Amino acid sequence: MSALTVREAGLEDAEAVLGVIHRAFGVRPVLDPPSTAMHETVESVRTVLSEAGGLLVLRRGLPVGAMIFDRSRSGLFGLRRVSVDPAHQGHGVASAMVGVAEDVAEHHGCDGVWLTAREELPETLSFWQRRGYVRIGADESSLQLGKTLPVTRTLLTAEDTRQLGTRLAGLLRAGDLLVLSGGLGAGKTTLAQGIGAGLSVRGPITSPTYAISRVHPSLLDGPALVHVDAYRLGGAAELDDLDLDASLEESVTVVEWGSGLVEGHSDDWLELRLDPVELAPGEDGRVIGVRPHGPRWVGVPLRATTLAP
Ligand SMILES: Nc1ncnc2c1ncn2[C@@H]1O[C@H](COP(=O)(O)OP(=O)(O)OP(=O)(O)O)[C@@H](O)[C@H]1O
Numbered sequence: 001m002s003a004l005t006v007r008e009a010g011l012e013d014a015e016a017v018l019g020v021i022h023r024a025f026g027v028r029p030v031l032d033p034p035s036t037a038m039h040e041t042v043e044s045v046r047t048v049l050s051e052a053g054g055l056l057v058l059r060r061g062l063p064v065g066a067m068i069f070d071r072s073r074s075g076l077f078g079l080r081r082v083s084v085d086p087a088h089q090g091h092g093v094a095s096a097m098v099g100v101a102e103d104v105a106e107h108h109g110c111d112g113v114w115l116t117a118r119e120e121l122p123e124t125l126s127f128w129q130r131r132g133y134v135r136i137g138a139d140e141s142s143l144q145l146g147k148t149l150p151v152t153r154t155l156l157t158a159e160d161t162r163q164l165g166t167r168l169a170g171l172l173r174a175g176d177l178l179v180l181s182g183g184l185g186a187g188k189t190t191l192a193q194g195i196g197a198g199l200s201v202r203g204p205i206t207s208p209t210y211a212i213s214r215v216h217p218s219l220l221d222g223p224a225l226v227h228v229d230a231y232r233l234g235g236a237a238e239l240d241d242l243d244l245d246a247s248l249e250e251s252v253t254v255v256e257w258g259s260g261l262v263e264g265h266s267d268d269w270l271e272l273r274l275d276p277v278e279l280a281p282g283e284d285g286r287v288i289g290v291r292p293h294g295p296r297w298v299g300v301p302l303r304a305t306t307l308a309p
């Protein structure tokens, strides 16, 4: 038996969930204004569990972690009262619980997850930051943190790859940065062509063999597409060092072979990774992973947009 079991909490778990919440919040420093967690009762927890659900973590059969969900925002999945029994810290309880919560959010078709955290608790904030949560707002007493969930899709044909790019383009605006990775022939340029079509920019978009980057101006009133092939840069340069003849702020920038180039230099980017997958003997398709980074993508409907029509 594995040491940790994370499961969705049923009504019969209300008492166990409340116990963990009280043990966890009971040892926190008193903040101003104080948390209302200590006012929760079996009744209040049972009500939330019946309306929105929650999680309970058992360690060797004992309840050691809990949270309750908040479904009040459409498309976004809220986590509340994220609690680990202080006597059972350092065993990965919180990480396991958050991983399952993100799976539940995905299962419910949510684009992202949000929660509130107290600025006075830097360790709590860095826990969430390490998991890709970013600040999306604040009120007098607490910060709102959010994360857009990564999406994985299977693309049966090159046309699917192109169409996905076209649908993604509907989400894009000037200043956006997209980093395309995957091996040789993975479909990066095909995806860029779809994005270009969706943005209505002047083509053709091809693998830039000699040029490192090309600017494709908008045929309408929208942003230009800057298409960069960083293959020969070897990852040593930074995007800022490229002599791009269009400003990144005014364009949508798509970088093939760009991983390693932007991490740490930009707050916001969309990572798109393509990998071949064998659909049937001798018949290759692709799997694409779309992973958003930074506050720009919080609340952006990546999941719905990347679903096949
Ligand atoms: N989902 C898919 N299923 C099958 N084939 C695909 C798919 N997507 C793209 N392809 C095909 O893969 C080939 C390579 O595509 P593409 O040139 O876009 O790859 P690339 O990643 O840009 O390559 P490079 O590494 O040379 O830059 C093309 O023949 C394209 O039609």
Ligand SMILES: [Mg+2]
Binding pocket: 188, 189, 190, 207, 256
């Ligand atoms: Mg290419």
